[in-house]
Amino acid sequence: METFFIKALQLILSLSLLVLIHEGGHFLFARLFKVRVEKFYIFFNPWFSLFKHRFKHKQPDGSIKEGETEYGLGWLPLGGYCKIAGMIDESMDTEQMAQPEQPWEFRSKPAWQRLLIMVGGVLFNFILALIIYAAILFSWGESYIKPQDYKFGMEFGEVAHGIGFKDGDILLKADKQDLSYDGYLRQIADAREVTVQRGSTQAVVYIPEDLMPQLMAAKEHFATPILPYVIDSIVPGRGLAKANFQRGDSIIAVNGHLVHSFNAYGTYMASLKENKGSRDINLTYVRKGITDTTLVRLDSAYLGGAYPFMADRYFRVCNKEYGALEAIPAGVQLGVKTLSGYVGDMKYVFTKEGANSLGGFGTIGSIFPATWNWYAFWQMTAFLSIILAFMNILPIPALDGGHVLFLIYEIIARRKPSDKFLERAQMVGMFLLFGLLIWANFNDLLRMVFGVNL
Secondary structure, X not given: OHHHHHHHHHHHHHHHHHHHHHXXXXXXXXXXXXXXXXXXXXXXXXXXXXXXXXXXXXXXOOOEEEOOOEEEEOOEEEEEEEEEOOOOOOOOOHHHHHOOOOOOOHHHOOHHHHHHHHHHHHHHHHHHHHHHHHHHHHHHOEEEOOHHHOOOOEEEOHHHHHHOOOXXXXXXXXXXXXXXOOOHHHHHHHOOEEEEEEOOEEEEEEOXXXXXHHHHHHOOOOEEEOOOOEEEEEOOOOHHHHOOOOOOOEEEEEOOEEOOOHHHHHHHHHHHHHOOOOOEEEEEEXXXXXXXXXXXXXXXXXXXXXEEOOHHHOOOOEEEOOOHHHHHHHHHHHHHHHHHHHHXXXXXXHOHHHHHHOOOHHHHHHHOOOOOOHHHHHHHHHHHHHHHHHHHOOOOOOOXXXXXXXXXXXXXXXXXXXXXXXXXXXXXXXXXXXXXXXXXXXXXXXXXXXXXXX
C-alpha cells in the first residue's frame, strides 16, 4: 500500500506541474493579446471545487474590484482547463457565443493571435521538457552502459527467442550500424538484421517487420542484460541472514532449477509466489569456489532479504558531466530525440496489439519508481511533457490541434468555420477522447483484476 501511495503522489505531482505549465501557456498568450480568461483550473471541477479564488484589485478611485479570472483546484485529476472568453471549448458555453462579439473575446482577435493562443500550451510543455532535460544533465550528468559492453550477454524473451536470438548473445550492430545505449530496441525494430556476438563467433539474426507488435501482443520485454546474482548486502533477521549467507556468495540455483542471472532468479520466485508454492526453498550457491546448498525460509512476499551487486561492478559505465552552457544544447538535443522516437513509435498504436496495450492513469503511475527518486521523477515528468505536447497538437477536435487545424483553414480560406460547425466538431472530439480515456483505463482495470487485456 505504501508503494501505491508513493507512485500515486509522484503521478499527481507530475500531472499538476504539466497541467499548470500547459494551461499557463494558453493563459499567457491570451493575456498578451488582451483576451479575457474567465477560469484557470488545475484538474477538473464538475459539481464542486477544492479551492477557488478571485484576486481583488484596487482601482484609481480607491474602490476594490474583483479580478476577471477565477483560479481554482478541481478534484478530478484528469487534466485542467483555461476558459477563454468567446471561444468554443469543452465548457460548451453556447449562450456566450450567441451574444455580440466583444473586443476582449477570443473570437474578435486576428487569426494569427488566436493561433498563438492555441499553440501556447503545447509550446510551453515542449519548452518545459527541454528545461528539465538540461537541468537533469547539469545536475546528474549522464551515465550509461553500451549494449556491446554487457559482457555476459542478454536474456531474451520468447518473441526474441522465436526470431533467432539466444540467451548470452551480445548485441553489436543493427544493419551494420553500432547500437546506441538509449534507443537500441527502436534501432533493432527498424532494422532488417542484427549482428550479435555468440560465443567466439558472430551471428546474424533477421528481424521481422512486426517485431514491435509481437512484443506488445506478448506483453514482454525484448531483452534484459544478464546480471549474476552475487550478494552485496543482506538484511539482518531475514531468510538469507538466518541461513548464514555472506556477501560475495553467488546464487546459481533454486530448488535445483538453474538461475544464471538475478533476473532469472526473480522470474522463478515470481512464479513460485503466483502458484503459492512452499516458502521453504533450497538455494544452491558458490562461496570461494565451493558449491553448496542450504534451506532458506522466505517471508510472506517470497523475499529472502538480500540485494545483489549492481551493474557497475561488472560492466564499463560511461560517465559524462555537463556544465551549464553544455547542458542547454544537450538538453535540447535529448528532447528533440525523445519526441522523434515517440512520434516514430506512434505507428504501433494503430495496430490491434497497440490498441490493446494502451493504458490509463494506472499504467502511467506504475512507471514511476516505488521509492521516491528525484532523478527518475524528473525523467518521467519530462517524458510525459513531451507526450502531452504531441498528443495535444494532433488534429483532433477538442484538442489544441483541432483548433489549430480550423484556424489554418481560416487563414487559407479567409473565412471562419461557422460556430455551429465548431460546436459539433467539439462534441465529436470530446466523445472520441472520452471513449479513448475509458478504453485505456478499462484496460488498466482488466490488467489489475484479471491480468488480461481486451
